[in-house]
Amino acid sequence: MFKKVLSLLMVSVFILTLAVGCGAGGQNDTGENEDKVKIAMVTDVGGVNDQSFNQSAWEGLQRAEEELGIEVSYLESNQDADYIPNLETLLDANNDLIWGIGYKMGNAILEAAKQNPDQKYAIIDYAYEDTPDNLVGVVFKAEQPSFLVGYIAGKMTETGKVGFVGGIKSAVIDGFDYGFHAGVKYANPDVEIIRQYAESFTDSAKGKAIATNMFQNGADIVFHAAGAVGDGVIEAAKEQGKYAIGVDRDQNYLAPDNVITSAMKRVDNAMFNMAKELKEGNFPGGQTVVYGLKEGGVDIAPTTSKHVPADILEEVEELKQKIIDGEIVVPFNEETYNEFISENIK
Amino acid sequence: MKTKLKLKEKLFSGNLGFTLFSIVIGFVVGAIVLLIAGFNPLEAYSVMISGVFSRPKYISWTIIYATPIIITGLSVAFAFRTGLFNIGAEGQYIIGSLVATAIGYFLKLPPVIHFIFVFITAALAAGLWGAIAGYLKAKFGVHEVIATIMLNWIALYLNNYFVMLEGFKRPQSETSYEIQNTASITILENWKYSDVGREWLSNYPILKDILAAPVNLGFLIAILLAILVWYILNKTTLGYELRAVGFNRHAAEYGGINVEKSMVISMFIAGALAGIAGALQVTGVTKSVAILAAMEGYGFDGIAVSLIGSNTAFGSIFSGLLFGMLKYGGPKIQPFLRAPSEVVNIVIGTIVFFVAIPKFIRMLGSLMNKKRGEKNVG
Structure with a gap:
């Protein structure tokens, strides 16, 4: 038995050595076009x-x-x-x-x-x-598209409640968070925003649980800035027949009837x-x-027109111009958000 | 005496050959997976092997990758030999690295002493963390698998809570502050980046290449720990008692061994080992702890390492090195072949699977035998 194993082992080692020899040859070929960037x-x-x-x-x-x-x-x-x-x-x-x-x-x-x-x-x-x-x-400037989707959420909510699901608190996620808050309040100061952090960027089951909870508490639109956790948020919206807002890329394809818009960061x-x-x-x-918006680096998703009424879209376009012109400076953290609220919302 | 001889025979003839054979089978099946996915397996393995051995720096990195999982492997192996399945190495690792970072950052002590202090406190904290599971099992019969899985998550969120605290978290980041230099075990850390060091090293390219990775004392400590584990298990009364409980707790109790105490001690030592793995990783490589979005897997890898190493101390060293090679060399396939990481992970998983499965079957077999034996006794 042991002899058999040994001989098999030897053969395998031999094959493996062969493999290394051949592979090395292959590598040299790729080195030819070195002028390519x-x-x-x-x-x-x-x-x-x-x-x-x-x-x-x-x-x-x-x-x-x-x-x-x-x-x-x-x-x-x-x-x-x-x-x-x-x-x-x-x-x-x-x-x-x-x-x-x-x-x-x-x-x-x-x-x-x-x-x-x-x-x-x-x-x-x-x-x-x-x-x-x-x-x-x-x-x-993630706060800029977040502001715009926040505005859309503030205008479109029927229950007067919207949700925000964050990944792990940080300066980058703060931009999404407070931009969204400012947008919602700018559209309608009476809308209530439920905020929760998933403490994860990967746990989509947790995203689903949080979003489901938000929907059951009366929210009808939930925005997420939480990477793969957001997959669960969108999944929850699909199941409950509610709306979700995507992030980073146009996430409408994940749930065409439920993702009304996305805050796109054109990485x-x-x-x-x-x-x-x-x-x-x-x-x-x-x-x-x-x-920022000005440089074409952030925007809302092109599929937004599918679900959002034309009159709201027009207002969003106006807002976009105002942000580009610097008339509106979108807040990106707690401090600037409080300033923004005291200045813009009576 | 008879069983001892048998063990030795197993180790030197059948078992070792079997393991090597399984490794080769794993590579072959991995190659088939690569072929199905449309990649040239020969090219993939050559990239992997040259990615581990072609430069001294790569070998340094492989050892650095292997160090923590060797020690978590020791932790799992130790518990296993005493009849406990320590899935909690992951959580104990987290506790160890968290305490090591806190002690390493907040305390100001002279070099060497600082490291020793960090080492001991991390081991104690993680040991107590492990002992919780041992205590729960001994007093209330809570199965250690359940208890340690739960404790893993508690450790993870405890880590995230502490890292977020003001004064510990480095602003504009998701990580804590870095430990003081006095607690570091990285070799020649400051010198190699200083002007004098750079100049001197440029004359010795091989040495320079080796030091390009954060080479540290961790691997040496891992070997010392393996010797210590072997010594405790095989040469001391304590080890004899712990193993006796592992073989048959009722017989051990009948023989006058305090089973409950043994369980707590065993989990304490296993926890301390996993915590040391975390402490060495912090003091040698990462220098800080970060908010964890998910388990990092050092403890879980330890289970596989221990399994491949036949749950022996010295087996863990070699299987840990093999695992380190796969973990460091495997992903290098990615930029060369554009293979998605899923394919890379399947290949690594296949190899581990084939190495571990015969052991696992054999282990199940021995467990069944034992059960049957118990029945006969009853």
């Missing part, structure tokens, strides 16, 4: 199919591959401790630009940029006080634009790039 991204723990900003980022890179002929790849992180080794793996793969997706990677990217001054880095959702020359921070546009600028040699190193 290479961009890679590291996702945060949400993974590349999170229906949210990681997926959006990857879509942006895929578009860059199609339209600009850039070589793109991604690497997913399973836990926070993976960020640094993942960034290093991509560094060793000779990429021209390495992206970190999500503010959780803020420190890992900064460290990497400091240690490898010749490598270009960029990060979504993080602004540094002092950005090194080989690093770009990209941030979105894909930002990724694509950066790829273009890199290819043209205009990498904005050392800066923080801000995407």
Whole structure:
């Protein structure tokens, strides 16, 4: 018996050795087109199919591959401790630009940029006080589309109650939270808003439980800014026949009859634009790039017209213009929200 | 004496060969999965293997990945040998890393002493956390699997609660402040990034490459712990008593061993081990704890590590290294082949499955045998 096992083992080892030999040959072939621009991204723990900003980022890179002929790849992180080794793996793969997706990677990217001054880095959702020359921070004014969807919710609610489901409290999620609150109150100061945080970006069952609870307490529209938790929120709206508002991408396809609009953060546009600028040699190193309504970096979903009446949409368009012109400054945290309320709502 | 000889035989002939064979089968089935998904398995495995061995830095990283799961593996193995199934290594790990970060950040002590203090407090805290499950089992007959699963979640949310507290949470982030340098066990941490260090290291490229990863003392401590676990289990009265309870609690009780006390002690030691894993990860690699959106899996990986290592102390070291290789090298397939992580995880899972399944079947077999034996006694 043991002899048999041993011989089998030897054969397998032999095959495996063969495999390594062949594989090495294959790798050399890919090294030929070195003049091609290479961009890679590291996702945060949400993974590349999170229906949210990681997926959006990857879509942006895929578009860059199609339209600009850039070589793109991604690497997913399973836990926070993976960020640094993942960034290093991509560094060793000779990429021209390495992206970190999500503010959780803020420190890992900064460290990497400091240690490898010749490598270009960029990060979504993080602004540094002092950005090194080989690093770009990209941030979105998430409060602006949140304000607009909040306005729609405030106008469309029939029960006078709407809900907000957040992921884990942070500066980025605060933007969604208070932007939405301000929008609802701007539309109708009497509407009550129920707010709850899921303390997770991945637990969709929890999102469903929270949203179901909100619907049963009389809310008829729930907005979420919680990554994959939001899948559960939309699921709950579908089951209860109520409305949900999506986030980051146009999430109408998840429940065409229930997702009335989405607060879109065009991470894909930002990724694509950066790829273009890199290819043209205009990498904005050392800066923080801000995407708002004005820059086309945030918006409400194009499918909004399916469910939202035309007159409300018109008002939303006017509001959009006012935000772009700076007439309305949308609050993004508790402090600015309180100011906004005392100034705008009697 | 007879059984001892048998064990030895198993370890050196059948068992080891069996394990290696299972690993190979796992790789072969993983290759079939890759083929079905439309990827070249030869290319995938070569990327993985060169991603682990082709540079000294990669080997450093593999060891760093292996260190915490070796120790959580020890924790699970220790409990298992004493008849307890410690699913709570995950929660004990979280408690250990949380306490290590708190002590490492708030206290100001001289180097070495600071680390030792961090080490001991983290081990104590996580040990007590584990002992809760042991106490519940001993006093009220609550099954330790249920108790430790519940305690995992309590630990997770406790961690999130404390990390959110003002004064501990670093502003504009989801993580706590970093521990003081005096508590760090990363080798030459400051020196290697200083100007002198950089200059000196540029003359020794291999050494520079090794140090490019946060190389730390954790692995050495893991080996020492494995020796300690082996010693306690096999060479002390305490270990004898604990194992006796594991083999047959009624017989042990009849033989005059305090079964209840044994259970609490066993879970305390298992918990302390898992907590040490967390403390070493904090002091060696991460330097802080973050808000956890989900379990990170160090404790759960420990169950697989322990299983592959036949629930022995030294087996855990090797299976932990294998697991570290899979965990560090596996995802490297992704950027090269554009394989989705699901495929990568299926391959890793298949390998673990085939390694663990024969052990598992054998273990079930031995449990059944024991049950039958008990019946005969009754």
